Amino acid sequence: MRKPIAITGCGAVSPAGWGVAAMMSALDSDVKIPPSSLARRVGEKLIHTPVLRVPEADATTPKFARLRRTSPISKFAAAAAAEALGHDRLTKIAAGNLSVGVIFTLTNGCVNYSNRFFGEALADPMLASPILFPETVFNAPSSHLSALIGSTAPNDTLIGDSAGFFSGLDLAVEWLERGEVDGCLVIAAEEIDWLSAEGLRFYSQNYLPAEGAAAVYLEAANGPVNLLRLPDPVSLSANSRDQAALKIRAQLAPVNDGLTLLVDGRVGIPRYDAPETIAWADWTGPRWSPRMVLGEGMGVAAGLQVVAAVTALTCSRFQRAVVTAVGGNQQAAGLSLTTKPSL
Amino acid sequence: MAYFPDRPLPSQPLPVVVTGAGIISPLGRDWAGNVAGFRAGRTAFSPISLFDVSRQRVGTAGQADITDSAPDAGISRKSWSRMDRGTRLAWLAAREALADAMLAGGEIPMIVGTSAAAMPIGEDYFQHALATTKNRGSQLRRVELYQAQRQLTSMARELSISGPLRIVSNACASGANAIGQAFHLVRSGRAERVLAGGYDALCQMVFSGFDALQALTPSGLPRPFDAARDGLALGEGAGFVVVEAAAAAKARGARVIAKILGYGATTDIHHLTQPHPLGDAALASMQAACAMAGLVPEQIDYLNSHGTGTLLNDLAEGHAIQRWAGDAVGKIKVSSTKSAIGHLLGGAGAVESVICLIALKNQFLPASLNVRETDTVCTFDLVRTPREADVQRVLTNSFGFGGANATLIFGQEGFT
Numbered sequence: 001m002r003k004p005i006a007i008t009g010c011g012a013v014s015p016a017g018w019g020v021a022a023m024m025s026a027l028d029s030d031v032k033i034p035p036s037s038l039a040r041r042v043g044e045k046l047i048h049t050p051v052l053r054v055p056e057a058d059a060t061t062p063k064f065a066r067l068r069r070t071s072p073i074s075k076f077a078a079a080a081a082a083e084a085l086g087h088d089r090l091t092k093i094a095a096g097n098l099s100v101g102v103i104f105t106l107t108n109g110c111v112n113y114s115n116r117f118f119g120e121a122l123a124d125p126m127l128a129s130p131i132l133f134p135e136t137v138f139n140a141p142s143s144h145l146s147a148l149i150g151s152t153a154p155n156d157t158l159i160g161d162s163a164g165f166f167s168g169l170d171l172a173v174e175w176l177e178r179g180e181v182d183g184c185l186v187i188a189a190e191e192i193d194w195l196s197a198e199g200l201r202f203y204s205q206n207y208l209p210a211e212g213a214a215a216v217y218l219e220a221a222n223g224p225v226n227l228l229r230l231p232d233p234v235s236l237s238a239n240s241r242d243q244a245a246l247k248i249r250a251q252l253a254p255v256n257d258g259l260t261l262l263v264d265g266r267v268g269i270p271r272y273d274a275p276e277t278i279a280w281a282d283w284t285g286p287r288w289s290p291r292m293v294l295g296e297g298m299g300v301a302a303g304l305q306v307v308a309a310v311t312a313l314t315c316s317r318f319q320r321a322v323v324t325a326v327g328g329n330q331q332a333a334g335l336s337l338t339t340k341p342s343l
Numbered sequence: 344m345a346y347f348p349d350r351p352l353p354s355q356p357l358p359v360v361v362t363g364a365g366i367i368s369p370l371g372r373d374w375a376g377n378v379a380g381f382r383a384g385r386t387a388f389s390p391i392s393l394f395d396v397s398r399q400r401v402g403t404a405g406q407a408d409i410t411d412s413a414p415d416a417g418i419s420r421k422s423w424s425r426m427d428r429g430t431r432l433a434w435l436a437a438r439e440a441l442a443d444a445m446l447a448g449g450e451i452p453m454i455v456g457t458s459a460a461a462m463p464i465g466e467d468y469f470q471h472a473l474a475t476t477k478n479r480g481s482q483l484r485r486v487e488l489y490q491a492q493r494q495l496t497s498m499a500r501e502l503s504i505s506g507p508l509r510i511v512s513n514a515c516a517s518g519a520n521a522i523g524q525a526f527h528l529v530r531s532g533r534a535e536r537v538l539a540g541g542y543d544a545l546c547q548m549v550f551s552g553f554d555a556l557q558a559l560t561p562s563g564l565p566r567p568f569d570a571a572r573d574g575l576a577l578g579e580g581a582g583f584v585v586v587e588a589a590a591a592a593k594a595r596g597a598r599v600i601a602k603i604l605g606y607g608a609t610t611d612i613h614h615l616t617q618p619h620p621l622g623d624a625a626l627a628s629m630q631a632a633c634a635m636a637g638l639v640p641e642q643i644d645y646l647n648s649h650g651t652g653t654l655l656n657d658l659a660e661g662h663a664i665q666r667w668a669g670d671a672v673g674k675i676k677v678s679s680t681k682s683a684i685g686h687l688l689g690g691a692g693a694v695e696s697v698i699c700l701i702a703l704k705n706q707f708l709p710a711s712l713n714v715r716e717t718d719t720v721c722t723f724d725l726v727r728t729p730r731e732a733d734v735q736r737v738l739t740n741s742f743g744f745g746g747a748n749a750t751l752i753f754g755q756e757g758f759t
Contacts (some may be wrong), residue, residue, distance in 0.1 A: 001348060001349060001351060002346065002347070002348045002349075002350070002351060002352065004348065005346065042472075042473065042474070042475065042476050043475075045476055047476060066615065102610075107490070107492075114465075114548070115469070117548070117551075117552065117555075118466065118469055118547075118548045118551075119469075119473075121547070121548060121551035121552075121555070122470070124398065125398050125399050125551050125554060125555070126398065126399075126400070128551055128552075128554075128555040129555065130552075130555040130556045130557070133551075133552035133553075133555055133556060134552075134556075134615050134616045134744060135615075136548075136552065137458065137514050137744050137745060138458065138512035138514075139512055139513050139514050139743070139744070139745040139747060140615060140744070140745055142745065143610075143612075143615055143744075143745030143746050143747075144615070146610045146612050146746065147612040147746075150612065151610065151612070152609055152610045152611070152612060152624060152627070153609075153610065154608045154609070154610060155513070155610040155745075155746070155747060156511060156513060156520065156524075156747075157511070157512045157513055157745075158509060158510060158511060158512070159457075159460065159491045159492060159510040159512050160492050160510060161490070161492050161493075164492070167507070167509055170344055170345070170346070171509070171524070173346045174344075174527060174528075174531070174533070177352070177531070178527070178531060194472075195468075195469065195472070198472065199468070199482075199486040200486075202479060202482055202483035202486055203483065203486075227346060227348075228348070229345075229346070229347055230345060230346040230347075231345045231347075232344050232345045232452075232506070232507045233507045233508075234507075235496065235499065235505055235506060235507055235508055236496050237496045237497075237499035237500040237504060237505055237508070238500065238505035239505075251345075327492075329487065329490060329492055329493040329496055330492035330493070330496050330508060331492075331496075331507065331508065
């Protein structure tokens with residue numbers, strides 16, 4: 001038997017607000033969050049892109065010197081990480097009594113500063129800001145997180161599509177099983193910028209680009225919510241999205257008894273949702289589709305799905321949950337969770 | 344890789360070997376070309392022709408020799424045309440590694456490190472978006488092809504690899520971390536074999552970034568560990584290895600290039616872009632790798648340093664090597680191959696791993712070139728010209744922006 005793996009902390013920053021409670025409230029109410037608009041001018045033309053942004057009010061970003069100059073992605077991630085870890089764990093880490101690894105998953109990364117820096121470099125490379133450039137590197141946000149919590153334990157950043165969060169969980173399980181860390185924080189975050197927002201809408205004008213952060217804290221122990229299955233992601237190198245969705249469902253082997261919660265990755269655009277719609281067409285149990293409420297958060301979307309599922313189990317609303325996502329150009333992936341301890 | 348509580352893993356770590364290696368660098372398009380270049384002690388820096396550097400402080404780098412046209416075999420013209428320059432480099436090195444391992448793909452995981460990924464395509468997207476709202480189809484194509492996971496999934500398809508893909512982006516340690524993660528997957532019995540490596544191509548944004556930081560050497564010739572060093576030179580390339588369980592390699596009669604003996608990974612939280620001045624995390628990374636390998640420093644025959652040629656990196660790494668080796672520091676043979684090919688960023692750790700394999704197989708030490716007066720931190724044996732040597736165990740360091748530190752140790756097949 002393998003070591004049991006528990007998820008014992010969650011954090012979220014989403015267009016619904018700062019914190020898991022705000023997100024769950026939005027999912028429960030099923031009320032559409034009003035989009036805002038990004039505007040920019042190209043020649044005579046004004047381009048408006050509707051987006052779901054994280055509200056500025058009630059921000060819970062921890063105060064930390066290295067976060068002063070960062071773009072929103074690092075601030076979102078820090079807030080979600082602090083919520084997932086909680087005060088007691090943060091104190092233990094600071095005292096050197098808890099070794100916590102950090103795994104950061106993303107699709108776009110620090111696109112705000114990439115936009116600004118490259119614009120400056122094109123205008124006049126001699127005047128391009130040396131302060132901006134380091135923040136454009138994919139692992140800048142995860143570096144800030146390790147510094148924030150004061151952890152020198154391993155830190156990895158993984159790039160992937162909107163199912164990439166599961167690869168981060170997979171790596172966390174490895175670290176925990178070989179005892180490399182006491183606990184592992186897996187975080188996904190994204191920030192809105194016209195570059196990525198307009199890019200997403202080239203796929204479909206019905207996409208509503210979103211931003212935020214999701215964090216889960218894992219330990220090698222039994223907890224209120226335990227990992228039941230985390231299959232290998234199914235690569236799209238040898239499978240269509242339809243095939244991959246079916247394979248990942250087969251690997252997850254959820255009990256279709258009407259009692260297991262399914263948290264899927266559908267976003268409300270039939271063409272892109274089709275693989276999951278087909279693969280789970282016979283599902284009789286409760287089914288949530290957080291992206292339909294929170295928008296297309298790309299790299300953060302599956303993280304928020306996992307946070308929603310864990311929170312639903314923690315509150316004893318369900319005894320089992322299965323979470324899936326079929327990414328756009330890398331993989332289909334998923335996991336199943338239970339409130340029962342592993343033997 | 345998967346987690347199913349009722350499917351146990353081996354109780355003891357499994358021996359891990361490298362059965363295939365591929366490399367493309369500014370010194371050559373394959374293993375043989377790089378052996379020749381490093382043995383001869385050549386440098387490979389030239390004026391940049393890939394993008395406009397007329398307004399930059401520096402105008403040279405290590406450019407790899409690849410053409411825009413598809414190679415004669417192994418990939419279709421259409422697939423090649425959709426690959427960004429970095430993925431082309433990766434594909435060339437990965438193909439060489441698989442062929443070297445006598446593998447034709449399969450359901451094996453692929454772990455790849457990169458930092459800039461397909462940035463040149465992102466740069467095109469950005470400039471078109473600023474100029475016009477037309478050509479939506481072309482812009483969609485750029486958005487899609489900019490994404491690293493899209494590029495590498497296509498590369499996997501071209502290599503007939505159907506296993507999971509993991510993309511590590513830990514800045515300049517990415518390639519070493521990718522190989523280290525592959526090592527752990529095989530060592531723990533999660534995978535029988537893994538294709539792992541790293542790549543990065545030169546691109547305008549990253550070049551401008553290092554220029555803005557004034558981290559590039561104005562002379563265009565980096566001098567790692569020279570007392571008067573004045574910065575790094577960028578380069579491009581890719582390195583890939585097939586990491587395999589020793590038993591699986593033996594069962595299929597594969598040639599073993601080397602054993603992987605140890606891997607250490609730590610995080611330096613001193614500063615986003617500056618290492619701890621005494622190299623605390625670098626020291627911890629080397630110590631962890633040695634502990635796993637069961638080696639003491641004097642048993643390392645060659646240390647391929649991170650050795651960027653910047654003032655702060657070389658000083659911190661030098662201190663770390665001194666602290667790690669203790670009284671044996673004078674016996675430790677060190678060089679930085681970035682002096683020959685430049686800093687390959689996300690590809691550096693993987694390419695330098697393959698350079699270590701070259702040293703093991705060919706029994707010579709590549710050099711730290713261009714050094715005129717060694718820094719006082721070099722109490723170790725800085726290898727300033729290529730040197731024939733008995734090489735049984737090699738160690739390579741990679742340190743990145745953001746504090747990712749990684750160390751890998753390889754050994755000759757017969758070593759236990």
